[in-house]
Amino acid sequence: MTQSAVFFKTLDSCEAQARLDALPGSNNNCFGSMTWQFEGQRGASFTIDFNDMLGMSDRYPDWPLAHKVDWVVLTKRIWLILASMTTPSQYVPRVSGLKLFWAAMAHHNLTQLTRDNCVLVLEFLLMHVWRQGGVSENLSIKSSGSFSAQTPFKAWRVALASLGLDWFARSLTDSFINKQLKTLIPALTDDELTSKDWYEGGSYDLLTLDHGRYYVEHCLTFFEKQYPLAMALASTFRATPVLAASCSYKQGTVTQFINLCLQGYTVEEICCLSSSYSATTVRNVHREVTHYFKAAYRQARLEAALLQDETITSFVSACGLQPSSENTDRMRVILWDWMRRKDKTETLRLLSEGQEVPWDVFKKQLSVVKKHFSQQPCPMPSGEDYRAIGLIKGGVKDPHGTYPRQLISLVAKAGITSMAALTGWRRSEFGFPRSAIKRTRNDDKLDQYAFPWRYQVNWYVYKTGGDVRELREISFSTFLIAEKMQALVGATDEQPCLYAVHKKNNNPSNSYEQVGSGVRALWGHFVNHYSGFKQLDDWTSWQLLQEVRDSGKPFTAAEKQEYERLVEQLSAEEWSNFSIDANLKEAWRRSRDEWPRLSLFLTQASTKDKRDWLIHYCDGALRSDWKDLLDAHLPENTKEWIQSLPKNVLRARETSRTVMNDLIEGTLYPSPHAFRHMWAEAVYRRFDGDAGWMIRSQFKHISRSMWLAYIRDKDNRFGHERAKAQVISSLVHNYLRHQGEGYAGQLHTWLRRLFKKTAVLSPEEQEKIAHHLATVEIENIKSNPWGYCLLKRRTRSKAKCAVMGEPMRHNASPDLCLGCIHNLMQAENVEWALFHAATHVMALRNPIVPAIFKASSYDLVQNVTRHVCTLNPKHEALSELQEVLDDYRASRAA
Structure with a gap:
């Protein structure tokens, strides 16, 4: 007789009922019922459901244990033992984890968990969840908090042994399982998370392309738009010694006033703020700073304008060429090369190839553009100008905290974010200097006219290449950002060109921290100032005004002012017919909803409010908005846990990270690895209308060699497969959102027939069916x-x-x-x-x-x-x- 048969023969239903009745929160439950009701410690009721255990034998017909066990009774008995070891807040995670454990064993046809097969089960448990009565695969790894709550291996072993079931091998110890997890966590996250980071609460939620492309678009736009001003400001700061010498003052004298000058303060205003210097001194410094800044700003604006589509198109036409995409792309390369290097021989060669442009025509048109921009007004930026950009005085942590320093910092971080998004590299691979970028003639017949140069970065790919340099191709737009960033941070050709290096930095080429912090620096700015979100804000405001008008009520003065502001942007008819992109609306809703939690997460630990924040929360002394967030979003078991901790443990970094991870679980925010995942998605979707202008414009030039280098890297294969599944799911999801409009082809016919009877689906149902098609019906893309x-x-x-x-x-x-x-x-x-x-x-x-x-x-x-x-x-x-x-x-x- 099998152990399972013995177990069911000796089952004592009275003892089982007694265990159920003894559980805290049990609400008159009967052991034979398929659902049990419980009440939590804070009064909330919840249900434990066993109905999804009825079909185990049909679901896994080849599993040796499938037909030998009554899975409903077994799950109930095991769960009762698990529940008796914990509090009501853990009841639901315990039953979900137990069901998932059965599924993991069944998926791999295992009858016993051993040292040899436990890695398979661990990976399954980390990458799957039990949702809506069945197993669902996650695109990202579980947090350590969720994993620990659902998978108490020691308790499973004890519970199974108490029922006479030897489904755990004796040699499989807790230390061996922990050792496997230490290897498995980095492997499943492409080394983005160490096991230590994961145990301490490190998150691995992925910002997919449907959501993250708006952030990349915002960073690219912000970088391009604000770079001229940031470049002029940075150049002026670096010129402090020169400016001091020209005034015959000490360098410290100029340093006293330069920030105020660059914020548009007048001489009189500066004198009022600093009475220790004479008006003459202030006037001299103000004059030199203003003169230098305006010259630098005009030059930076000219360079930026010469790269813009509108200026390039006009320039190409004036040179006698058709303003085709090939001609504008080529002229952009030629103009940037001439502005940066002034190599007449090289520029002449480029102008003479293909459709020849005479040198005198080129110089004449360049002079026309220069004259036009030299005549444009160039005022000093004021505090109001900085606030219009979205800066908050003292709101960005940088060495000085002034508006000019904030802007330089944000533009630099927007640049490094753009680089991470457009290359898909690991965060450790961006410490290359300008001298590592090699430029060679483009011999590819397909695009050598539009892009006469190929650009390759000769640098270290530490994870796969160690200390051996590798050549990796980048596009012209990426090369452009690298050269701009070098000028912005003031790097030499041998220093890292994407970020500033401090003198105390012993390993300047280590870009790990710079990229990690840089890619999320603009998330708050994006949430509040992204143009697409602001337009949705205006559309929402318009809808509210129409409701007031339809009700017959007159506008208040404020509503009338808002109405006039909106009709200046679009006519009433245009607002009424305004088309809302479903992906944008979802990103807008979710970003705004999640931002308060992420704002708390991103606040520096050294700030006054964040110091001892868990202690203040437990004492009821935490600032009210943060307290409300924790009350609303922390799981009950986490609240109970931290209330039981002494103050020295509440101060511990590990405790803070664990609680914070629970707070932000399920939220989306940028990370270097998310950009690696998005890069693969973007290559697939570069011809996709729903992917947005940034993907189509930036990724259409991704070469075959760049793509093959990515997918041949064995460490990218896991992420690559996930990216494919995500792209398929996104395509199907977008098809559902658009109800098939804007699509054609025989697959469109199949999808239309498939969804004809299920046209009305909730967002959750749409997501579920899209995921099913992406993982079951559709094999590849x-x-x-x-x-x-x-x-x-x-x-x-x-x-x-x-x-x-x-x-x-x-x-x-x-x-x-x-x-x-x-x-x-x-x-x-x-x-x-x-x-x-x-x-x-x-x-x-x-x-x-x-x-x-x-x-x-x-x-x-x-x-x-x-x-x-x-x-x-x-x-x-x-x-x-x-x-x-x-x-x-x-x-x-x-």
């Missing part, structure tokens, strides 16, 4: 300019590119893909499809082309026409396409 290939498991052999039933997606082409059952096309793919169809349209019109060749061209043009008609029925090319198709059919009929 490939992106092309003409659409996505979403390869379905059930129909993979029917792919147009399949050979002997095996898809050969490296042979992808519009001729194959546009008629394939796996193709999903969006509006952004239309122009490329039309471009490709142009030669086939010419073939159909040419009377010399043999009929056998025209047949394949007809099929392609017909597919393109059908897709374009679905995506844009009013497209100007449709009439021409339809005419060609009609003429071909008429000729065949004749």
